[in-house]
Amino acid sequence: MKEPDPSSPLTLKDIARQAGVSLATVDRVLHNRPGVRPDTVRRVREAIERNSFQPHVAAAELARSRARRFAFVMPSGPNLFMMQIQSYLGEMAGWLSARRLAVEVIATDVFDPSVLAASLESLIGGDYDGVAVVALDHPSVRAAVNDLVDAGTKVVTLVSDVPSSRRNHYIGIDNIAAGRTAGALVGRLVGPRSGKVAIVAGSQGLRDHAERIFGFNQVISSEFSNLEVLPVLEGRDEDERSEQMLSRLFGKHPDIVGLYNAGAGTQGVAKALGDSGCEKQVVFVGHDVTVLTRKLLLQGVMDAAISQNPGHEARAAVRVLLSLARGEPILIEQEKIRIDIVMRDNLP
Template sequence: MPNPTLHDVARAAGVSYSTADRVLNRRGGVAEKSILRVQRAIEELGYQRDIHAANLSRRRSYDFRFYLPFGDHGFFSVLRRAVEGQIQQRLAERVQITVHDVPPLDADALAAELSRIGAGECDCVGIIGSDSAALTLAVERLEGIGIPVVTLVSDAAIDARSLYVGIDNVAAGRTAGRLLRFAHGRGSGRVLPILGKLDSRDHRDRLSGAREVLAEPGGDLHLLSPLEVLDRPEAMREKLAAALASDPQITGIYSIGAGNRALIQILRQITGPRPFVVLHELTAHSRAALEADLIDAVIDQKPDQEIALAIQAMKTIADQLPVVHPEVNPTIFLRDNLPA
């Protein structure tokens, strides 16, 4: 029987619909023999409850919180707009979404914000964090008081959180490494990686993936020591300008984190051949740089899709149902395939 209904269950159990509904929702007042018959019918028919319909009928509502980095940061601004775009869309599903500001790349500050959440204040929390003992403890506390935590973009507190929603960052790094190898053919080159912070698992994983591919046999590509710029434009300007001045043989740049507006400004000043450049996230600035031929490829993790998947997963977790790990597959944008 395809998609058996509760009416089918009641008929098979020889009870009324209301009795089957009382058994399913554990409202009591049903004889033990009737409970057993309903449970047997559910098992034999393979009945699966429609949680969405059940939630609507009992006017179930959800309260979700996102703790997002603030500041002049292209990708986090795009991600924030993706969350804000879901606020009105999800009202019909009785989902209330609020956004809370936290400093970027500051796991301890994020942990302090999470520590202020009390039991019963919300149904699920979405965060972007980096590894720290304080953050792990804060996530463990929330999980302990019945508030699940979903990590986005970069996984963190992996032994405590409920779910990670985002791209495979090692695979993303390998993709960047492969693009750099294609650009160099089987020749030699010197590739400069730039990241925000090694404490950020996504940055560390991307660097690891790129290193694996660049170390493969064939060609002679040397991966230089990474510049750590803390996603700050002024640090990017200062450190990258110094690196290019001291090593004119740099033939490739892999920007793993943010601060890319400053990177693009420096590239604009280069006269003559420039390095082959791969960076992450399609923002207004990276799009303009692709169009102007200042960079070569952007690996984008599709934040609108990522946030939509995260909210759906948060609903499933709040309903205490099994969660299938959502897949977010990044897109490689070149100057030739930019979306309208």
């Protein structure tokens, strides 16, 4: 049986072909008309569900004079988690095409507010219906988001929020809760030992990193008086920079017993920990399940990862932008991103 071309929007004929029935039969099933055998109804409904096909939506999209365009403004550089999100966007090609959607990924330096703001401003008047952005919480970025919204573009923040802006929605975990979870893990795994705890972040200007650090400090200061949190190192999610900064910190503080990496740069963080010679004594908690963190968890270098599902985030961002563009309600529970605790023994 020939499958429909994933580069073309799905039609009722495609559903009929997949179910092995006539177009008239599909129409009877869609309108609950009598005269169709139960087994045939089942095959048609399975084909509809398998393709997430919505006839009225498909017709409306085909009636539009042009496809909708969404831009995803993502961090440049080798951030494995962000690369996972982009990979999942690529896997959605057939789903996007069926709805006449085009998604463009724009890489930029999200750690530089002027660069990020300029990237967002460049999208105004660019015929984009929606923009998803990994945002820095800075006045210039906030202003750029507001300008996009004022120009009629729907904006969602992805992973990192700018809550004081007029963005339409935020897609991501509760980062304060994630930080509190990391703090509880570090404190409990360190146990009764006294010592210092190091924190590495990409930038405290990134709302997700700042909120994670806030939550982490809340728990450590209130529940683990045996631990002293050192000033935050900002490694810009870069391996080499994170490694160098953390190596110097280990040299100054041989009594470090805990380590929290609130962002990326994990390869550099792990190398600095290994070079210190105390990786077996230091409890190491980080974020996200990637090829690298999976390896570190299996090796026992990393004790736990606070995880969020990159595929869910990619799909949720597109679905929310599409709902906003259509003026449809957002299914809040469907788009809620969960916090997971992943350790070596429950790796997915």
